[in-house]
Amino acid sequence: MADQETKLQEKEDWVQSADITPETIEAERRELEKTWAEPRGVLGWFTVTNHKTIGLRIIVTAFIFFLFGGVLAALMRLQLMKPENTVLGPDLYNQIFTVHGTTMMFLFAVPIMQGFGIYFVPLMVGTRNVAFPRMNACGYYIYLIGGIMLFVGLIINMGPDQGWFSYVPLSGPEYSPGHRVDLWSQVVSLTEIAALIGAVEIVTTVLKQRAPGMSLNRIPLFVWAQVVTSFMVIFAMPAVTLASTLLSMDRMMHISTHFFNQAEGGDPILWQHLFWFFGHPEVYIIFIPATGFVSAIIATFARRKMFGYTPLVLTMIATAFIGFGVWVHHMFATPLPQLGQSIFTAASMLIVIPNGVQIFCWLATLWSGKLNLKTPLIFVIGFFAIFVMGGLTGVMLASVPLDLQLHDTYFVVAHFHYVLIGGAVFPLFGAIYYWFPKWTGRLLSERAGIVNFLLLFVGFNLVFFPMHILGLNGMPRRVYTYVPETGWGDLNFLATVGAGVMGLGVLAFLGNAVYSWKFGLAAGANPWGADTLEWATDSPPPPYNFQYIRTVQGRNAIWDASADAPVVTGLSVLRRETLATTIHDAAPNNRYEMQKDSIYPFLLAVVVGGIFTSFIFTPWGVPFGVVACFFVFFGWFWSNSAGHRPFTHGKIQDEAKEPPAHGEPLEVNG
């Protein structure tokens, strides 16, 4: 550890025994409270830019969509409970399974993972807000508008019914008249724009705003997971945003382009490539943040530093890379060249290796730790039991010949629910149990948590395990009913019973959350004895996160901190200022002023939402919308700049000591 000891102390010019006195602490805290105060009132709700408020809103909104999606799933299970059931007709069933898939992927899984990132990344890297707080707020409203649009569509019988991957020509103008598909593509575009904004926020925050001393090799695994995911978002989401826009242009009466129209040189298989080029990385965009949850929870509850930090980081990056090279395994049944198939089989199997490394490293940590068996860890154990099975059925699906039997059947339905619910939802519940005290200051009930876990775990396996067998027995996915002769009735009934049990599990969680929010045990700053920086501040954290930004002396920011670790002073308490640091070593670089609260993000989201909504029906909303955008942006920037200090030639330069030439004298690690 000696060489890990920060060398900050050596830079005597910068590290000093400053005059932190009880008086200055109190005075500065009062000023910080004023400077960072959240706006109040109804208008304040729309102007707030605090990353914790926005992050929590994303998490709660996404969880509500998760509940909606779950209700839709329950309806499908009721319809499939017995052969020739008539709870739902084909039209409604097709809308519901499409909306279920779209909701769970676009409105629940991706946003909730990003919501955790928006909330916790700035805390974990020890800064005061995300890099661009107003853009961040704007992203939330855009996402919210997209989500509302989808469910309004469903209620007014305009719910998309072409399946969540919208294969042309079924989703094209000829076979899906009406506006259901248009609504879908606008929802997708809106939510993906929001995801892209979130990704830019997270990457920039991590690159430039880490606490001094948090060099690249000290970034917590949760934050690494968020960064890797955000890079995947940046390269994957444009494909689907673009593809869905092109689809709606193909469908639009006054535009009628021919991107997917074979008669005019377009190509229906092009759609499949574009969609899965996004669609498979999407799985990892959901799964990698969940590995961040798992790593955070395991380290804390195994009471030891993570086994295999470096392999874990590298495997995340490897997964992200290979994840872009496997999309064709969704298309093995299409007429594709043999060579292509073999390459994608190899890549799809290869991606198991980094995932295996992760699993083994976590198991090693658990093996050699002193386990504190609390609910977050229990959910992680559920994650292992389910996700590993999903991963192994994934190996089967990577094999071209086997995939020809299993593709598009209930086996695949079982597989991806094992991967997504096992790989993302179980860690997510673990994460909620883990961080609930940070949000509310109160712990969730452990006992109710165990009931919640058992119901969810048993219910899950009852629903989805039989689906493997159903798929092998010939049941294709997306059928609204089946004839009795198929013999699928019994297992389907079992699955429906399981859905009821799962539903009880979710209810148990909701009850626990509501009760504990009011009456739970008080948590204190660090109830789990955890090591990342979000636990180094109050629960819930003050709007400015840290009165004094910490310096980081090791990989485990709290556990490694020496008793006299320096803190950062000298940031303005009158402006929303935080510290920008260098990319590799996180050496102090400059003071960075955050933007103020503003109504413009909300206005921009409304305009953008208006453009996309109008595009369902007519292209003519776009030019008006673009003009409106211009005005909003003008106001946005002008209001920001207006509050900025005027520039006087060279004044700042003169007053300061000779500023370090881009961080050089400040290198923390030499």
Added chain:
Amino acid sequence: MTNEELIGRKTLHVEELPSTLLDYHEPIWWGNLLLLFIETTMFGILVAIYFSVWMNLSPFPPPRVDRLPVLYDSAPELLLPTVGLIVLLASMIPAIWLDLSARRKDEKMVKILLPITLLINIAAIVIRFQEFDSLLFKWDDNAYGSITWVILGTHLMHLIILCAEDFYLLAWTYKEGLDDKHALDLTVMAVYWYWIVGIWVLLYMLVYLAPRFL
């Protein structure tokens, strides 16, 4: 940390660090770069679609059969687009100059260069609107028309955004003068500018040169 733990603790005093740096040390520079990653990916996908259409159509570009005589040589005309390319390349000179002046915080020079860049930008937009005619196809004629219109249109959109940004900075600088924040904005805008010109060189090769000479 409790107050007791804080009192007398060593500190890393950052008051004397600069508040704005005019380059890649600023978060906004990286935010801008990441947005350009996104847009580059967009163009990458559009290029892939272009090639997919190319593979589906033979001959490429398809002859124009909707009127007589049938036009077999339907590759886009080159004159106007080439003028447009030269204008964009020429705009690099004031753009770089503007970038450097902003970094020097040379307010006088910035005030001279901003209107010049804005004019060139507007010229490029006007030329682009004319360019659509040189394609010989409309967006709804066939997939080739669709993809070329969308490539040109997407790039046009960036030109318009750049124009708006330039206009905003011009308005600010003339009304309020130049300050740190806007000097930084100017350097960030310059990066955007270089990207727009650079990507257009590639797209020009793809849309105008490739169908004619390959």
Added chain:
Amino acid sequence: MKVKKLKQVAPVEDKSNFLSALIRVGSRTEKALSAGAWRLIAFAAVIISGGCGGAQSALDAAGVQASRLENLWWIFFSVTATVYVIVMAVLLAALARRRRGDENTAPDLAPDERRETRIGNTVKAAVAVTTVILFALMIVSFRTGRAIQTLSGSPQPLQIKVTGHQWWWEIEYQDAVPSNNVTTANELHLPAGRPVKLVLQSNDVIHSFWLPNLHGKKDLIPNYPTAFYFQAEKTGTFWGQCAEYCGYQHAKMRFMVTVEAPEDFDAWISAQRQTSAAPATDAQKRGQQIFLTGTCTQCHTVQGTIAGGRVGPNLTHVASRPYIGAGSLPKTREHLQNWITDPQKIKPGIRMPMSNYAPEDLQDLVEYLESLK
């Protein structure tokens, strides 16, 4: 023992919306749950007895390709199941080790180096074994992939063209002599032991042809004609189904396959080559008149008559087919009548319109259709 309480309820017309469905669901849930609660016990038995198999199952292979795929499945299954058991055993062992801590336990920041090395070596070994297993599986998979294509280019395959329609299958047995071509719908007869070449195409959206007992699936993409080969070995009746979501009635796009001895197949195909049977009884004659003068002929073909529509299934030998509506219903007189009167009630969304025949006319029409053996 199964006390099936399943009524053959014809699906009601689907004019519901989301909200009304929610209300409906509530009232039905309770009834249905209690009606089926007894079955819970049977399920365990079903699963344990390996509920896999049957006339539409990938694990009840009846042909060369499907057996290879089934073998491959069991190889993958045994390997992955073993891996799963080992990983879970390690997890449980890690949990069972009596090393407990709580939030106040000092975190272990400098773990014992020898132990770390030992664990590290175990992890490395596990990764190595994983890689080897994956590589082996990849080779096995590749070999199977090659093996199931060995029939390609086989000299005398039986060639069948399958065209996907929303939501039925048009099937054409192709012969070197075009007049010997046979067109039927939703039903395949195959000779055991003879290679078959399926030529696939779609008429509208993407479908996927899947006959699990004989081969894996293949997508039917409009304007991407494709083909694959397989060979049936076991005689019997099998079912297949569209496996790519193709719209409203994707669920009811089934087809039946009869694998039979070559001589039975020859008998069947020569019967199918005949033009339609001439009506024998008065009722049948009247029925034919109704058929030929009504709207039926616009969409349906009956060879030997003027009916030549190509929109719907070919009805030349409709009476020889055991199901109607692409496997929706067994072909009984009653079902046929209901189907003709109001197909939208049985299979909402299809292109066949309702019709309004007088009861005697309907009787005669059905009489005629039943005669088209």
